[in-house]
Amino acid sequence: MRLVSLVGSIEAVAFAAAGALFGTTVQRQRVEEARRRADEAEEREEEAKTASAANAELAANGRALAAAVKVFDREPDGKLASSRVSAAEGVNKQLVSLARTLFPD
Secondary structure (H helix, E strand, O other): OHHHHHHHHHHHHHHHHHHHHHHHHHHHHHHHHHHHHHHHHHHHHHHHHHHHHHHHHHHHHHHHHHHHHHHHOEOOOOOEOOOOOOOOHHHHHHHHHHHHHHOOO
């Protein structure tokens, strides 16, 4: 009877140790996976910030170009020159130069 109790106790300890070992292995894998996902999320966030800053710069450049076009499209008295068929050649060159400066692609 004592031998059965002793074997039962040893068996319980052995199963507990095996369970603890298995549990830590599984938990380690989960932790590593969580860290990998967190690193990937941080990389995506950094890429999004970079893209957002680039888009903001492009938007500001577009607004600057639009403002320049509007300025050159006015008559000296401040009225819009909508009746004009084309702007003067020098103004066109300035606008093209500005556009190439703001949007070098």
